[in-house]
Amino acid sequence: MTPRAGRRRPRRTPTLNNVNALAQVLAGRDAAPAWRSAATRRLAYAAAAAGWALLAVIAIAEVAVGIRGPHGPHGTDSAGWLAGTLVVAAALLLTPRFPLMAWRLAWLAVLVAPLIPGQNRVDTGYYTILTIVYVVAALRYGPPRLWWLAVLTLIPVWLWTGPDWTYPIRLTIALAVLTAGLYGVRAWRGDRQRLAAQTQLTRHQRERNAVLEERARIARELHDVVAHHMSMIAVQAETAPYRLAAKPGAETLPEPVSEEFAALGQAAREALIEMRRLLGVLRTPDNSKKRGSAPTTAGTETPAEAQAPPAAEVAALAPQPRLDDIPELVATVRRAGAAVTLQMPANGEQLPASVGLTAYRIVQESLSNAARHAPGARISVTVDESPPSVRITVTNEPPATGQPHADGTGHGLAGMRERVTLLGGQLRAGPEPDGGYAVRAVLPMNDTAGPGEAP
Numbered sequence: 001m002t003p004r005a006g007r008r009r010p011r012r013t014p015t016l017n018n019v020n021a022l023a024q025v026l027a028g029r030d031a032a033p034a035w036r037s038a039a040t041r042r043l044a045y046a047a048a049a050a051g052w053a054l055l056a057v058i059a060i061a062e063v064a065v066g067i068r069g070p071h072g073p074h075g076t077d078s079a080g081w082l083a084g085t086l087v088v089a090a091a092l093l094l095t096p097r098f099p100l101m102a103w104r105l106a107w108l109a110v111l112v113a114p115l116i117p118g119q120n121r122v123d124t125g126y127y128t129i130l131t132i133v134y135v136v137a138a139l140r141y142g143p144p145r146l147w148w149l150a151v152l153t154l155i156p157v158w159l160w161t162g163p164d165w166t167y168p169i170r171l172t173i174a175l176a177v178l179t180a181g182l183y184g185v186r187a188w189r190g191d192r193q194r195l196a197a198q199t200q201l202t203r204h205q206r207e208r209n210a211v212l213e214e215r216a217r218i219a220r221e222l223h224d225v226v227a228h229h230m231s232m233i234a235v236q237a238e239t240a241p242y243r244l245a246a247k248p249g250a251e252t253l254p255e256p257v258s259e260e261f262a263a264l265g266q267a268a269r270e271a272l273i274e275m276r277r278l279l280g281v282l283r284t285p286d287n288s289k290k291r292g293s294a295p296t297t298a299g300t301e302t303p304a305e306a307q308a309p310p311a312a313e314v315a316a317l318a319p320q321p322r323l324d325d326i327p328e329l330v331a332t333v334r335r336a337g338a339a340v341t342l343q344m345p346a347n348g349e350q351l352p353a354s355v356g357l358t359a360y361r362i363v364q365e366s367l368s369n370a371a372r373h374a375p376g377a378r379i380s381v382t383v384d385e386s387p388p389s390v391r392i393t394v395t396n397e398p399p400a401t402g403q404p405h406a407d408g409t410g411h412g413l414a415g416m417r418e419r420v421t422l423l424g425g426q427l428r429a430g431p432e433p434d435g436g437y438a439v440r441a442v443l444p445m446n447d448t449a450g451p452g453e454a455p
Helices: 017-026 040-064 078-094 099-115 124-141 145-158 165-245 255-282 285-291 301-309 310-316 323-335 353-373 411-423
Strands: 340-343 379-386 390-398 426-432 435-446
Touching: 017 099, 017 145, 040 078, 040 411, 078 099, 078 124, 078 145, 078 435, 099 124, 099 145, 124 145, 145 165, 145 411, 165 255, 165 353, 165 379, 165 411, 255 310, 255 435, 323 353, 323 379, 353 390, 411 426
Parallel strands: 340 379
Antiparallel strands: 379 390, 390 435, 426 435
């Protein structure tokens, strides 16, 4: 009968994967375990040694009191039984590192021991050891090796636990229940590991996306800063020949000088064009759509409305904030109900636009984080200009009792670090001993200054 399309035909013959699994169970090498920590590894070896010592003590005690011996209840050779038990118990010492090898040793003991004269057909100690190493090997490897381990373990059960069917059936049911439980535990562990790995991957991807978005935002802001300076260069270079020639008593500028000014202006304009192209690459698709013209109905807008730029365009053309704008930022936060104190020089030194913009963004993000994570707490902002660095410290007290707490995305710190790293500064953020939080940044006052030391 032809199977339906899209459905695999069930395999009725042993697959190569199953054959390889059987070969590994019987003679394959044990893979090195992936210990969670050194403490876990030491604990596993200690438990194995303790188990071997416990079985050794029990075996010696049985021989000492006469439970095992030619005239004991079991009628076994005491010396041979004790030697065999100590050897088979050594499988416990191998279990943490070589569970398959330990299982083979215990399985061969259960399978071959009844053939040795003077030994029991069913030794409880041997079966106990076999069960322990079977559990460890099953958890380590899982299916399809788990199925082969279960099937091979049942061979001595059906050979030596007779002659009736009662004990073999009971042990088979017990082993099936144990195997099902081990399969469920291993599947649960695998799902948790995959979920943890996916969560870690998602977190890394979010952090990477946050860094890329922040870099694009920094590039757009720096574009505005640099474009202003380049525009001034272009204007001054193009108007210099006219301004200098217009002075009383000034002579016409030589031709090479005029050409030099024209070349400077042309170079500045080309630099602006290249910067705009680079900024276009950094624009996100959403921003591009926002900047595009929205569909309108013909004849419904006035000429003034058609020529007016969108509000987003007007906001984009606004000058970038500077260090001098921090008091206004603090005042805005105070009007929102936060208790903020500010300490900064009234007439500070003239900082580069990029440094002032970074300082403003650090204070802005720190105030936002403090209001989000510690609502109702007092906030302190300190700006200290001590050449060659400017130090910014934003601290907040522990959140007030009973205030709602909002969780953030954690992207603010990534953005601040990107800005500080761009300038060659240092940033340190973390909890305070009193339960509050502090953000400390050191920024060089000029492009040639190296990174300062975090306070």
